[in-house]
Amino acid sequence: xxxxxxxxxxxxxxARAKEANRRAILExxxxxxxxxxxxxxxxxxxxRETNLASGTFYNYFKSKEEVFEAISNxxxxxFRPLLQKVRDEAQDLESYLYAAFGAYFxxxxxxxxxxxxxxxxxxxxxxxRVDTPEMQTVSEEIAADLEIALDKIGLGHLDIVxxxxxxxxxxxxxxxxxxxxxxxxxxxxxKFAAKVTLAGIEALAKSDR
Amino acid sequence: xxxxxxxxxxxxxxARAKEANRRAILExxxxxxxxxxxxxxxxxxxxRETNLASGTFYNYFKSKEEVFEAISNxxxxxFRPLLQKVRDEAQDLESYLYAAFGAYFxxxxxxxxxxxxxxxxxxxxxxxRVDTPEMQTVSEEIAADLEIALDKIGLGHLDIVxxxxxxxxxxxxxxxxxxxxxxxxxxxxxKFAAKVTLAGIEALAKSDR
DNA sequence: CAAAAAGTTGACGTGCCGTCATCAATCTGA
DNA sequence: TCAGATTGATGACGGCACGTCAACTTTTTG
Numbered sequence: 001x002x003x004x005x006x007x008x009x010x011x012x013x014x015a016r017a018k019e020a021n022r023r024a025i026l027e028x029x030x031x032x033x034x035x036x037x038x039x040x041x042x043x044x045x046x047x048r049e050t051n052l053a054s055g056t057f058y059n060y061f062k063s064k065e066e067v068f069e070a071i072s073n074x075x076x077x078x079f080r081p082l083l084q085k086v087r088d089e090a091q092d093l094e095s096y097l098y099a100a101f102g103a104y105f106x107x108x109x110x111x112x113x114x115x116x117x118x119x120x121x122x123x124x125x126x127x128x129r130v131d132t133p134e135m136q137t138v139s140e141e142i143a144a145d146l147e148i149a150l151d152k153i154g155l156g157h158l159d160i161v162x163x164x165x166x167x168x169x170x171x172x173x174x175x176x177x178x179x180x181x182x183x184x185x186x187x188x189x190x191k192f193a194a195k196v197t198l199a200g201i202e203a204l205a206k207s208d209r
Numbered sequence: 210x211x212x213x214x215x216x217x218x219x220x221x222x223x224a225r226a227k228e229a230n231r232r233a234i235l236e237x238x239x240x241x242x243x244x245x246x247x248x249x250x251x252x253x254x255x256x257r258e259t260n261l262a263s264g265t266f267y268n269y270f271k272s273k274e275e276v277f278e279a280i281s282n283x284x285x286x287x288f289r290p291l292l293q294k295v296r297d298e299a300q301d302l303e304s305y306l307y308a309a310f311g312a313y314f315x316x317x318x319x320x321x322x323x324x325x326x327x328x329x330x331x332x333x334x335x336x337x338r339v340d341t342p343e344m345q346t347v348s349e350e351i352a353a354d355l356e357i358a359l360d361k362i363g364l365g366h367l368d369i370v371x372x373x374x375x376x377x378x379x380x381x382x383x384x385x386x387x388x389x390x391x392x393x394x395x396x397x398x399x400k401f402a403a404k405v406t407l408a409g410i411e412a413l414a415k416s417d418r
Numbered sequence: 419c420a421a422a423a424a425g426t427t428g429a430c431g432t433g434c435c436g437t438c439a440t441c442a443a444t445c446t447g448a
Numbered sequence: 449t450c451a452g453a454t455t456g457a458t459g460a461c462g463g464c465a466c467g468t469c470a471a472c473t474t475t476t477t478g
Binding site: 012013014017042043044054055057058062 | 433434435436437438443444445
Binding site: 221226253264271 | 464465466467468469474475476
């Protein structure tokens with residue numbers, strides 16, 4: 001008789017427990033941050049929400065900040081493949097902008113879906129915004145994408161860094177607003193942001209010529 | 210003989226001491242945040258930087274977060290009159306956008322001037338971003354201004370909240386980038402942001418018609 | 419000038435911090 | 449299969465920052 005092995009059993013018991021603990025801490029942190037706010041939360045609050053001992057926390061994270069970063073990075077990690085797909089499939093600047101904003105706003109809506117249903121404050125509105133290196137990387141990827149797309153149409157001389165900053169700033173701030181609306185409508189938000197960005201780039205191109 | 214009274218002497222000794230203490234705490238906080246970072250700073254660090262006793266801190270602020278808010282609000286308080294002037298003098302949407310972005314980027318550059326000279330990290334890059342009620346108010350003022358300006362040219366039906374969010378998002382993110390560049394060039398940044406926003410609004414108007 | 423009010427001070431009890439010696443569970447390899 | 453080695457969880461502990469408060473000093477009031 002052949003035995004099918006659950007991939008999770010591939011790892012030893014030890015490794016699985018480690019992953020489970022890490023996950024438990026992150027999940028507990030999510031819950032507590034939402035319940036009493038990030039600033040008010042201390043490490044004991046987080047660990048009390050799990051059934052681990054206080055010392056165990058430090059086997060996984062150095063601080064509350066590091067937990068927050070890990071949560072953010074998890075999001076970024078899930079988002080990057082979506083952006084990769086956008087990059088691979090986009091034909092030109094316009095389609096890239098629509099697809100990229102679309103990916104972001106849709107992702108944001110989905111990430112916050114549960115919180116939206118419950119009416120609890122969502123992560124992005126918890127009141128803290130950290131810029132992790134992971135996020136920096138995504139910025140740079142977008143800048144590189146834009147550079148390629150702009151080069152193709154002879155606009156490589158535009159200020160890519162500022163254009164990227166403008167697009168990301170729009171996405172962030174509009175994303176927050178989007179989450180406050182009912183129903184949450186990523187498509188409309190996408191059209192709006194993409195139109196503005198595209199028109200902005202065209203205007204820059206015209207005045208720079 | 211008439212006696213000219215220094216306005217600062219108008220208040221009793223007590224009231225002057227209070228203001229001085231408050232200021233001392235805020236200034237100390239600025240220094241310490243810049244030196245060791247916001248997260249790492251604790252209340253004792255701040256008051257050790259003054260020559261007040263630990264208990265005195267609590268006569269002025271409840272927490273480190275409240276100090277940070279007060280610092281932010283001080284900035285906002287200084288910025289609002291500038292925006293008021295912009296509002297009073299702007300003739301139309303275009304002049305409003307140029308003046309408003311100009312006011313913001315210039316203000317940001319000046320606020321961070323000292324830090325830029327010293328090469329120390331500036332407040333806005335300390336890594337935390339809080340949205341205080343004061344800032345919310347400024348958002349709403351800008352939204353109201355835009356609504357008036359857009360109404361005048363028959364574009365009152367556009368999504369003012371999203372336009373405001375887009376403009377503010379651009380300003381924030383581009384502002385951060387601006388501060389990283391040498392020389393810091395608020396004028397160029399202003400032109401860039403105003404052009405993009407204006408073209409964006411025109412594009413929205415066209416597609417919505 | 420004396421009584422009242424305001425405000426500062428730093429010592430104190432409390433609770434969170436991060437560490438670490440101990441122990442239990444898992445893994446290794448013979 | 450088992451014994452020794454390794455990994456990692458545990459929670460008690462010393463240290464430190466927290467926020468409070470009774471005592472004290474300075475200013476204001478009448």
